[in-house]
Amino acid sequence: MAYDYDLFVIGAGSGGVRASRLAAMTGAKVLVAEEHRVGGTCVIRGCVPKKFMVYASEYAKSFETARGYGWTVPEATFDWPRFLMAKDNEIARLSGIYVRNLQNAGAELVHGKARLVDAHTVEVEGRGRVTADKILVATGGRPWMPADLPGVEHAITSNEAFHLEQLPKRVVIVGGGYIALEFACIFNGLGVDTTVVHRGPNVLRGFDDDIRSHVAEELEAAGVKVRLGTQIGRIEKTATGLVAHCVDGHATEADVIMFAVGRVPYTDDLGLEAAGVALTETGAVKVDAYSRSSVDNIWAVGDVTDRINLTPVAIREGAAFAQTVFYDNPTTFDHDMVASAVFTQPQVGSVGMSEADARHKHGKVDVYLSKFRPMKETFYGGHQRALIKLVVEQGTEKILGCHVVGPDAGEIIQMAAIALKMGVTKPQWDSTCAVHPTLAEELVTMREKYTPPALGAVA
Template sequence: MMIKRKFDFFVIGGGSGGVRAARVAASRGIKVGLAEGWDLGGTCVNRGCVPKKLYSYSSHFSDEFNLMSTFGWKSFKPKFSWNKLVVNKKKEIKRLNEIYKGLLKNSGVEIFNDFASFEDQYTVKVGKNLIQSKLFLIAVGTKPRKLSFSAQKKIITSDDAFDLKKLPKKILILGGGYIAVEFASIFNGLGVDVTMCIRGRKILKGFDDDVIEHLSIQMKERGIKFITGSFPNEINFENKKFNVHFKGKKNLKYDLVMEALGREPNINSLKLNLAKVKRSKNDSIIVDNYFKTSNKNIYAIGDVIDRVQLTPVAIAEAMHIVNNIFNKSKKSFKYSNIPTAVFSNPNFACIGLTEGEARKKFKKIDVFTSHFKPLKYSLSKLTDKVYIKLIVNSVNDKIIGLHYLGENAAEIIQGFAVAVVKGLKKSDLDDTIGIHPTSAEEIVTMKNKN
């Protein structure tokens, strides 16, 4: 027997965006519910940003051990335990799940631990509940895109990579986006023989060409191999090995193959057609400037609308939509100057335009670069170098792009992002005294234009 329930605002999806929207809406004194069939926190907490960053930290220790002897410490051969890392990661994720659960309950949000699907334009089915709501918010995120090789069932995605029973000796990663690059660096740092295979000629499409060229060089120097301009036409599994077939080339064997080929909207079970919610050609949900779908009572935010797929953006969208709905205002969301990072080794982070984008948008720009070996590596054989690119609108002196490749890039760019958003000028940097000796001081001392 189905149980009928009514809400003022019902959220489908318990990721960062959905949870924030539910909590803020509940604080307005309205009746709010949330449905999530998996663990609370979404991809970021459970199978994305958080575990990825933990594993990235782990992989960087190999550099620290290599540096020990050059700084006077007696070196030793450390023993790495993959199982220990996995166990500790699970404990931390469980802790975060409970925090999300507590935040929702303390806010007065009723949680339904099941998946939701639409019955009609005003009703969703969640387990044994038929739920009607004045307004719905879809925040279900995305899932890894998969292909259809013969060995597909044994090929892993980023969802599986965090919980492998053991590390492979040799892995092939299909894809060249940030997920592929980050996992290549993680596995490489943990001692795995890594090969990346991309259809194009370079990794991280959409980022600044010069920065990515420098990153690619450093990844190669660390032992990561690249297959470019080619892609497998078949992958099968035999004798405990993946046999990867390339047209016109010799077959290659690997212990493990990982697909990191982007993500697609996680909407298969939603039955959006019954709610009259329209989708784009890539299945993302179509919304207007105020996140309203083709059904005026249903909104959508986050990765499922395929605008900027970043957790902080989904959270900001959640705040924006709740304020718009309950303050009855009509403010559109601005996607300019959003900082982002790739947790590769070395790290890369940026805010603003690439040089190519800037040249198309502005008549005249100035580009400043700096490339150097940081002091930390000066006593060692490590070849990592910092690369910084600063892009300035020559007309008004404003910073329109800042790109940093090097250790702690994300932490550095996060601070500068505030200033860039507020209209930072090159003259402001020139007037700033740097902290010496640091790598980041180069940002305020660059004088030579390209």
């Protein structure tokens, strides 16, 4: 049977664009449908604009540091509208690059919602029905909000946080994951009275416990109010703002209440059921190691599969799909030892296992841990503290996990990930000569195994 296209891609985010470009470069006829702006979550409403906001928010501490180093710094003011304009201009430029890259590769782009009619037919708003031999779903994820929470209609998600007309004076952020904490640091750095409300016993679930505790302590030291073990029961709109009423009876008034309590795969109204595509309990597209769904000619990559929800992972999954399907080179992406960074202040970099996971899987492990004030802080009396931690398997001495909290942790962990991916051992790691004076040198100079303080003792 002849089809209109060799490949139809739903979603022009990082994974979909990479797969489309590589497929089109083989001469395949490729059509990409995007209902919003090209670039997806990362470029439009995620990593990229968030990092710009992180940069902006860091200057408050930079001015303080500058004074400590002898600079006379005049009173600084922040222009939120001016920043938004510059941010939006840059996002538009980057989105345009994605469009041009698709076009230069020979792929066709259409703006509109796409829905599967069957395994080979797609209905596109404004375009009508087209057929395709192969279909790739790369629609990413979306923020989740509790629809039944009284007053939730007055709250926002991270999507809207990028476009607030005015910088609020007070904000309540609901959630304890990396998105919640990154925005807490952003708003706090910009001078906003910031409160984090999280129902769990600690922040950053899934990260190493020492990292979680350290980040919570640093947040509070920086002025962020962190309220754990409770959650919002209702939101009240008043003449002076919004009131977040917690189930424990505590109430906090704010100008903005932002929910960052998780993201879910964006599989709504895509017609996946009509095509016979199986979904997981979380609504993600169920795929095998090659990103193939339960339907032979339909694949899915990126956050819509809910494997590891990171932009570089989506890109690698998209490339692996293209290699497998269009280059006759069966390729899978190895989801083991994928590093991640959390752009809190200070940053978090993590790769490999937490101590708890390592003990559960490997039994006996050795831990190397150090907490200290970085050199830059000690000079002027700053209080921000760094933490570095290695988790090592006893016997083999293989490093199972590396965790860093401190300046440039995201940059440091990228290099550490290479070594851990190659199976580095602690003796090999220690044989590396330190680069002095740096924070990263502490990673290769830890020799004493860490023994946690006895229960009830003062650390």
